[in-house]
Amino acid sequence: MPNASAKPKHGRRTRRRHRPDPARNELVSSSLESAQQCLFSQDYGTAFVHYLLVLNLAPVLKDFAKESFRFTLFKWAEELDSVGRIQDLFDCYEQALELYPADEVILNSMGEHLFRMGFRDEAAGHFHKALKLRPDFPEARENFYRVANWLVERWHFLMLNDHGRNRKYQQAIQKAVQNGCNTVLDIGTGTGILGMCAKKAGAAEVYACELSKTMYELACEVVTANGMDGSIKILHMKSLDMEVPKDIPQRVSLVVTETVDAGLFGEGIIESLIHAWHHLLLPPQRGENEFRDHSATGRVIPAGATVFSMAVECLEIRRHHRLCVTEVGGLSMAAAGELQSPVSCSSEPDDSMEPYTTERLSRLPGGYKPLTEPFTALNIDFNNVQELEGLSSREVQEIRLPVTQEGVLDALAVWFQLHLDEESSLSTGPQEDTCWEQAIYPETQRVHYFILYCIYPGDELIVEVSCRDAYLRLCSVAVLRDGHKIPLDKHVDSQYSRNPNPEAELCSALACLQTDQSQTKDFCVLECSEMALLNNQEYHLSFCIALAKLISQLKVKYQNLEQECAFQPDPTVSANCSSMFYVLDVSEGFSLLSLIAASQGHVKAFSSVEKTKQQEVLKRLARSNNISEQRLEFWLNHTEDEQGMLQRPSREKLWSAIILDCVETCGLIRQKLMEKASLARCLLEEGGHIFPAKIMVYGMLVESDTLLLESAVQGQEPTLGFNIAPFINQFTVPVHVFLDFSTLECRHLSESVELFVLDLMDTNANYIHREVKVRRRITAIPFWYHIYLDQEISVSTLNQNSHWKQAAVVLQQPLEVRAGEWVRLAVKLHKSTISISAHIENAPGQME
Numbered sequence: 001m002p003n004a005s006a007k008p009k010h011g012r013r014t015r016r017r018h019r020p021d022p023a024r025n026e027l028v029s030s031s032l033e034s035a036q037q038c039l040f041s042q043d044y045g046t047a048f049v050h051y052l053l054v055l056n057l058a059p060v061l062k063d064f065a066k067e068s069f070r071f072t073l074f075k076w077a078e079e080l081d082s083v084g085r086i087q088d089l090f091d092c093y094e095q096a097l098e099l100y101p102a103d104e105v106i107l108n109s110m111g112e113h114l115f116r117m118g119f120r121d122e123a124a125g126h127f128h129k130a131l132k133l134r135p136d137f138p139e140a141r142e143n144f145y146r147v148a149n150w151l152v153e154r155w156h157f158l159m160l161n162d163h164g165r166n167r168k169y170q171q172a173i174q175k176a177v178q179n180g181c182n183t184v185l186d187i188g189t190g191t192g193i194l195g196m197c198a199k200k201a202g203a204a205e206v207y208a209c210e211l212s213k214t215m216y217e218l219a220c221e222v223v224t225a226n227g228m229d230g231s232i233k234i235l236h237m238k239s240l241d242m243e244v245p246k247d248i249p250q251r252v253s254l255v256v257t258e259t260v261d262a263g264l265f266g267e268g269i270i271e272s273l274i275h276a277w278h279h280l281l282l283p284p285q286r287g288e289n290e291f292r293d294h295s296a297t298g299r300v301i302p303a304g305a306t307v308f309s310m311a312v313e314c315l316e317i318r319r320h321h322r323l324c325v326t327e328v329g330g331l332s333m334a335a336a337g338e339l340q341s342p343v344s345c346s347s348e349p350d351d352s353m354e355p356y357t358t359e360r361l362s363r364l365p366g367g368y369k370p371l372t373e374p375f376t377a378l379n380i381d382f383n384n385v386q387e388l389e390g391l392s393s394r395e396v397q398e399i400r401l402p403v404t405q406e407g408v409l410d411a412l413a414v415w416f417q418l419h420l421d422e423e424s425s426l427s428t429g430p431q432e433d434t435c436w437e438q439a440i441y442p443e444t445q446r447v448h449y450f451i452l453y454c455i456y457p458g459d460e461l462i463v464e465v466s467c468r469d470a471y472l473r474l475c476s477v478a479v480l481r482d483g484h485k486i487p488l489d490k491h492v493d494s495q496y497s498r499n500p501n502p503e504a505e506l507c508s509a510l511a512c513l514q515t516d517q518s519q520t521k522d523f524c525v526l527e528c529s530e531m532a533l534l535n536n537q538e539y540h541l542s543f544c545i546a547l548a549k550l551i552s553q554l555k556v557k558y559q560n561l562e563q564e565c566a567f568q569p570d571p572t573v574s575a576n577c578s579s580m581f582y583v584l585d586v587s588e589g590f591s592l593l594s595l596i597a598a599s600q601g602h603v604k605a606f607s608s609v610e611k612t613k614q615q616e617v618l619k620r621l622a623r624s625n626n627i628s629e630q631r632l633e634f635w636l637n638h639t640e641d642e643q644g645m646l647q648r649p650s651r652e653k654l655w656s657a658i659i660l661d662c663v664e665t666c667g668l669i670r671q672k673l674m675e676k677a678s679l680a681r682c683l684l685e686e687g688g689h690i691f692p693a694k695i696m697v698y699g700m701l702v703e704s705d706t707l708l709l710e711s712a713v714q715g716q717e718p719t720l721g722f723n724i725a726p727f728i729n730q731f732t733v734p735v736h737v738f739l740d741f742s743t744l745e746c747r748h749l750s751e752s753v754e755l756f757v758l759d760l761m762d763t764n765a766n767y768i769h770r771e772v773k774v775r776r777r778i779t780a781i782p783f784w785y786h787i788y789l790d791q792e793i794s795v796s797t798l799n800q801n802s803h804w805k806q807a808a809v810v811l812q813q814p815l816e817v818r819a820g821e822w823v824r825l826a827v828k829l830h831k832s833t834i835s836i837s838a839h840i841e842n843a844p845g846q847m848e
Contacts, residue, residue, distance in 0.1 A: 028058045032065070039068065044076040048092065055099050062099065069096070070105055077113065089113060104130040108140040115143070120150045121213035142833050145733040151214040152731035154710050156190065158435035159258075160728065161709045165426055165435065166720050170197045172301050172420035173256055177201040180295045181254035185209070185280060187239045187272055188259040191724050192219035195232050198256065200721070207248050209235040221727050240275050251282045256301045262358040262428065263439035263472055264305055264380075264416050270388055270470045273300060277385040284383055300382045307378040307416045308429070309474055311461055313407035314368040317359070319535040319801070320528040321411075321442035324452075329540035329596040335624035336617055337522025341531050344444045345475050355473050357528070358437040361413055361430035363743040365800055371409065371455060372401040377465050377474060396466040400480065403459040408452045409488075412463065412474045414439040441474050443488075453488060455479055522620070524613045529665040530590040532803035539795050539802070543691065544596055546789035547657065550689050551581055551600050554656055557687055580604060581656035584635070584683075586676070588661045590614050593691075595621060597657070598631040606635040654685045660760065662695055663785055663797060666737035667807030669695070669758070669834060677760040690760045692787045697756035697834065698798075699783035701772055701823065703814075704746035707736055707780045711810040734809055734835070741782045741798065741806040749776055749817075755783060756827045756834060772823050778815040781825065781836050782808040809836045 035050035051069045055062055073096050080089040093110040100106055111126030124147045130140035159165060173194065177184070182204040186195035189208035199206045210216040216236040223232050235247055244251055255276050259267040277284070281298035318324060321341040326333055345355040361368055377399070381387050415428040415438045428436035443453070455461060460480040466473045479486045526534070533539070583605045585594040594607035595618050609615055615634055622632055658680040664670055680690050708714055712732040713725035750772040784798040784806045797804035815838055817823060826837045 024057060028054050028061070031057075032061070035072070036068070039072060042075075044072055044079060047072045048076045052095060052099075059099075066100070066103070069099075070103075073106065074109060077109070081113070086117065102133055104133040104137055104140060107133070108137065108143060111140075111143060111147075115147055120147055123147050124151050124214055138830050142831070145735065148731040148733050149737070151212065152218075152728065154736075155435060156728060157712055157732075158710055160191070160193070160713045160719050160724060162435040164433075166193070168420060168424050168426060169194060169256075169258075169301075170201075170720050172424050173197045173254075174201040175421065176254050176299065176301060177203045181299065182295050183250070183252040184254045184256060185239075185248065185252045185276070187255060187257040187276065188267070189219050189234065190215055190258075191728055192222045192232070192234065193719065193722060193724060194256045194258070195234075196223065196226060196228055196722050197720065198254070199228055199231055203254075205252075206232045207235065207252065208232060209237055209239050209242060211236075211238050218727055222722070222724050225723050225727065239272050239280070242280060244280065248280070251280060251298070253282050253295050253298055254301065255281055255298070258302075260305075260416075260418065261439075262437045263356050263414060264307060265467070265470055265472050266356075266439075268470070269382075270391060270467075273382055274385060274388050276300075277388070284385070302418045302420045303383055303422070304379070304381040304419045305416045306376060306419070307380075307414060307472060308374045309377045309412050309414045309463070310374045311371040311401065311403075311409055311455075311463075311476065312361075312368045312411050312413050313371055314361075314364060314410045315366050316364045317368075317440060317442055318408070318410045318452075320532045321444050323531065324535045325537055328534055328537065328592055329544045330599060331592065331595060331621060331625050333534075333621070335620045337524055337620060339524055339526055339531065339534070339617070340444050341442065341528050342525050343440075343442055343528065345441045345473050352525075355471050356414070356439040356441045359440050360437045363740055365740050365742045368413075369405060369407050371403055371405050371407045372461060373404060375399060375401055377414065377463075378467075378472065391467045392470055394467060396464050398477075399463045399465060401461045401463060403455045403457055403461055406454065406456045409443050409455050409461070409476060411443055412441040412476060414441065414472070414474060439472075443476060453479075456481075522616075524617050526590050526614075529803055533590075534592065536801055536803045538799065540592065540596065542789055542793050542795050543593060546691065546793045547583070547597055548600055549790065549793075550657060551603065554581060554687055555602070582606070582654075583657045583659070584655050585659040586661065587659060588670075590617075591659075591661075592618070592621075593659050594618075595625075595627065595632060597659075598622070598627050599625060603656075604631050604633070606633050608636060609634060610636045654683050655680075655688055656685055657689050657691060658683065659691045662692060662758075662760075662787065663804055665804055667739060667784070667797070667805045668735070668737060671833075672831065673760075674758070674829075674831075681761065689790070692789050693761045693791065694757060694759040694788045696754055696786040696788065696794075697758070697783055697827070698752050698786060699755045699781050699825070699836070700748060700752045701750040701778050701781055701838075702744075702746040702748055702808075703777050703779050704744060704808075705779070706745045707808055707810050708814070711736055712812075732812070734812070736780070736808045736810050737805070739782060739806045739808050741784065741808075742800065744782070746780070746782075747776065749778060755825065755836065756829065758829070772825065776817060778811065778817055778823065778838060780808045780810045781838065782806055783834070783836070811838065815840065 031050045031054045035047045035054065038044070038047035038050060051065060051072055055065060055069065073092060077089050077092060080086070080092070090110075090113070093106065093113070096106050097103070097110070107126045107130040111123040111130065114126060115123035124144065127140050127144035127147060130137055131144055134140070174197070177198060178201065182202070184195065184198040184203045184206045186192070186198065186206070186208040189195050189210045192208060195206050195208040208219065210219055213236065216234065219234050220229070223229050223234065233248070235242065237247070242248065255273070257269065257272070259269045259272060261267050277298070281300075282296060283298060285297045285299070321343060323333060323336065323339050342354055343357045344353045380391065413430065415430065415436070418426045418428070420426065426434070428434055428438065430438055458481075461476055462478040462480065462485075464475045464477050476488055478488055581603045583594065583597040583603055585591055585597070585605065586608050587593060588608075590609055591607065594605040594609075597603050598605040607618060609618060618632065619629065622629060660673070660676055660680060662670055662673055677690060684690070712729045713719065719725065753772055784796065786794050786796050788794040796802065798806060815823065817840060822841045823838050824841050828835050
């Protein structure tokens with residue numbers, strides 16, 4: 001073995017010193033000067049090329065030119081992005097990283113571009129590298145937290161914390177391996193836990209595949225840390241692309257997988273298993289009485305599943321999937337046409353719609369009411385390839401369900417029992433203590449002008465069940481009542497309805513007079529959060545009142561100006577005496593606020609709605625509410641015009657009001673909110689207003705095991721004896737979003753307190769600390785907002801009818817607090833991101 005500590009021997013000839021090259025130095029100098037001149041003239045592309053030449057020829061200048069090079073790169077990337085030259089953009093970043101491979105700012109910036117383009121795995125890698133280089137880099141940390149929610153979804157933590165689920169899978173795998181299944185393939189391995197269970201049980205050969213790059217790399221780390229890197233082969237690919245002997249040397253005797261979602265088939269398990277039976281698995285055992293060596297036959301864990309469903313009434317589901325109100329902010333919605341959420345199910349596949357969404361029924365605000373008993377919708381045997389292949393060609397099954405309780409038919413809720421083998425199973429039912437949500441098939445076909453369909457005891461609900469495209473589809477199609485079959489997508493004659501509402505009957509009758517062509521024309525899809533926003537009457541009414549108040553104040557101001565105009569011939573003063581007010585709405589997505597503003601009179605409103613169908617909805621509503629089309633304009637239609645609308649309205653006066661979308665539906669402050677507010681203030685006329693004027697952040701100290709379980713793998717004990725937590729907990733994020741605080745299982749440890757104030761009309765942000773007297777164990781700080789449209793009118797995001805969810809800061813280590821102790825909360829704002837930390841103080845200080 002060579003002596004590693006010995007000094008290297010040198011030959012007789014020494015290396016010649018590098019002599020200065022005058023021509024090279026002249027080129028470097030002139031290129032550097034050219035780069036600086038191009039920067040001055042804002043020719044960023046040429047400046048970038050000059051910097052590349054300089055830094056490749058003279059690496060010694062890297063430190064000197066770093067800041068200028070970064071600035072040039074970012075400006076040039078903005079230009080490339082704006083004209084859609086995406087490949088050129090990434091090529092520039094690759095060239096920059098060749099020069100500065102350890103530059104955390106460039107890594108973070110490239111990650112931001114990758115994330116916007118949808119390359120989440122790659123973006124996470126860049127953010128992670130930036131954080132390793134500089135752990136206190138706040139932009140990279142915030143970006144990593146955002147992308148981590150996409151890459152490692154929160155259910156990974158719930159599953160690993162679900163000890164019952166883990167043990168049952170381990171026992172089923174152990175039993176199969178001991179019975180002779182000694183070659184195993186883990187499809188969709190995730191953290192690698194099922195493959196490691198197979199190896200620990202004694203399997204001779206174990207293979208695993210994972211499509212997500214992030215989860216593949218995580219699984220490799222986990223397997224290596226547990227000493228199995230030489231005995232489990234992990235492939236970064238879809239199982240559908242795997243071949244024998246190219247990817248694995250031979251067919252396996254056991255496939256283990258949990259590629260199921262709340263709707264059972266949504267992650268493609270049917271297609272994966274059909275391919276596995278044909279290409280990767282040994283042939284199945286042909287009959288129950290046939291005796292064959294298990295190592296010579298194939299099988300799947302889980303062995304099969306039974307799907308259950310029931311009809312439910314639930315206001316929370318209803319308001320996210322259909323329009324429930326006839327008026328919004330003083331506007332009649334009768335002419336809106338058919339507004340529908342993107343979740344809609346019928347027996348015929350529709351690529352433009354998702355057949356179901358997911359919810360945890362036990363945590364829905366307001367709860368739910370079962371309208372039928374649970375029924376069996378489907379049985380499936382994963383070890384029968386003929387049954388799997390025949391699933392999509394099965395006849396549509398019609399099931400009749402006796403109605404047990406009176407109520408509004410809002411949805412069909414679906415869950416399943418996963419049969420791991422003949423003895424063991426897992427249930428995802430709403431009453432189970434499980435990591436699973438339930439699939440929700442909302443009732444959206446009858447959206448004819450706010451009609452709610454009630455069913456009663458004695459009725460029978462007819463449900464169709466099908467799997468045309470390997471998605472499980474359930475659809476309520478009719479009700480049997482008093483011997484009559486009433487299709488649910490048709491107008492219900494009054495002789496079959498009970499307690500008819502005259503207004504509803506009239507609206508429904510008008511809807512049925514429309515032709516099929518007009519119904520198709522007037523069809524518009526809104527996101528679930530946009531539908532819930534439309535149904536948030538308090539928010540729109542509050543805005544209507546606040547805007548009317550502002551317009552009234554401005555009218556008084558201009559009346560006074562007009563009196564001055566009568567005595568002043570100055571044309572600039574006379575021009576400003578016009579009583580037309582300009583309102584700019586820059587809300588995200590579909591918003592009625594611009595139309596509500598235009599309805600105030602003497603207002604021209606500019607809407608941010610971009611989609612053509614949604615613009616048509618606003619135009620129909622404007623006509624039906626007698627609002628002149630001249631009073632509503634869609635400013636995004638003109639941003640490419642030479643006379644860009646965003647410069648200012650068509651007179652010297654600027655905007656009377658600018659409406660900002662401040663809070664994301666998930667419960668977080670929108671990114672770059674303060675920068676937008678700063679710009680908006682510069683565009684307001686004197687006396688103009690930003691809506692909202694300020695946001696007050698409220699919070700509460702709580703103890704919640706639920707939030708801990710959803711945020712990280714808990715406890716000191718290894719998961720099934722495997723060391724997994726340190727690796728997946730790298731993707732723990734401190735803020736839990738899309739939280740329903742009203743149904744969160746937690747213990748309140750304090751009163752709600754004001755944490756922070758964001759004043760959008762004042763340049764001075766209000767940073768504060770709060771002291772809260774608590775006791776017991778603090779695990780999280782849920783927070784929400786009071787949004788002040790002006791100094792008096794406000795709405796709360798904690799309101800039960802709010803379209804916003806709440807968020808919570810989850811402490812990495814729970815804080816043990818004794819009775820009488822005080823906790824100081826340090827609340828900070830960085831680029832619209834709020835962070836909260838907590839520590840114990842022995843004695844309370846002065847409240848700030």
